[in-house]
Amino acid sequence: MNPSRLLAKIVVKIARTPFPRPIQCFINRLYVKWFDINMEEFVPEDPCEYPTLNDLFIRHKKYIEFYEDKDIVVSPSDSMVICEGEIEEGYAYQIKGKKYKLKELILDEVDFNDGHFINLYLSPRDYHRFHAPIDMEILSATYIPGDLKPVKPTQLEKELVFPKNKRVVLKCRAHNGSIFYFVAVGAMIVGRIYLNFDERLQKDYDEVFKIEYPLPIAIRKGDELGRFEFGSSILLFFEPEHFKYLNQKEYVEVGDILGEVY
Numbered sequence: 001m002n003p004s005r006l007l008a009k010i011v012v013k014i015a016r017t018p019f020p021r022p023i024q025c026f027i028n029r030l031y032v033k034w035f036d037i038n039m040e041e042f043v044p045e046d047p048c049e050y051p052t053l054n055d056l057f058i059r060h061k062k063y064i065e066f067y068e069d070k071d072i073v074v075s076p077s078d079s080m081v082i083c084e085g086e087i088e089e090g091y092a093y094q095i096k097g098k099k100y101k102l103k104e105l106i107l108d109e110v111d112f113n114d115g116h117f118i119n120l121y122l123s124p125r126d127y128h129r130f131h132a133p134i135d136m137e138i139l140s141a142t143y144i145p146g147d148l149k150p151v152k153p154t155q156l157e158k159e160l161v162f163p164k165n166k167r168v169v170l171k172c173r174a175h176n177g178s179i180f181y182f183v184a185v186g187a188m189i190v191g192r193i194y195l196n197f198d199e200r201l202q203k204d205y206d207e208v209f210k211i212e213y214p215l216p217i218a219i220r221k222g223d224e225l226g227r228f229e230f231g232s233s234i235l236l237f238f239e240p241e242h243f244k245y246l247n248q249k250e251y252v253e254v255g256d257i258l259g260e261v262y
Helices: 003-015 021-034 053-057 102-106
Strands: 072-074 079-086 091-095 098-101 116-122 129-131 136-144 167-174 179-185 193-195 209-219 224-228 232-238 243-245 257-261
Touching: 003 053, 021 053, 079 091, 091 102, 091 116, 098 102, 102 167, 102 179, 102 232, 116 243, 116 257, 167 193, 179 224, 232 257
Parallel strands: none
Antiparallel strands: 072 257, 079 116, 091 098, 116 232, 129 224, 136 167, 136 209, 167 179, 179 232, 193 224, 243 257
8 A cells, every 4th residue: 555545544543533532622622722723713613522633624614605606716615825827738837836737637638728727725724625616517526546745835846746646536517618627636644535426436446436427416606515634735727718817815715706707
């Protein structure tokens, strides 16, 4: 087994283990303090009410507001925008100075030249459930096994990670008919990328596993798509002439405006 995947399994096993309440309370409070998490935004607020560290990690937000205009694309998660820009000659950037072939990441042969990419980094302190960025249909889902290397910006500056890490690629169609890709990338200690709409995507596979949906799965903007367990990344890719990037913030919360389709 890949060493990074073995480490992830061990840590997730520990995170899922319910320790005696005083010990679990200490662990949870230490995690909240270490990562400076504002628990007033979540339910329950008291870290001691979570039976495991994993339950604390996948906590629910009390309130999430989504911009209602159908053409507006919102952030699927609380995250840092580490890189965004145009797709050029089949290449997208992981971070400034590190580019890769889009086909290597999604495994689909597409012409997204002059389209737009957005890279969102979720740190261990962030809310780790992710939501649909727009009214959409899921046309296919591809599980791609791989490494579980860190996705912190400092690590991304050193080596290409996105095309090598474990990931789930969703081919989607927005309400206006335009195609975009939603890619959930695993990271160091991420034992699972959990997708709500298909239980087959809640398992680990040793080979590429692709599911085509003859009847596309309809998801409304703001619906919960799934969750990560520990830090990770979400990558969005929009085809040319159908998307305009609007965001001006380095850090976005779930529901914040990223752009619009047309």
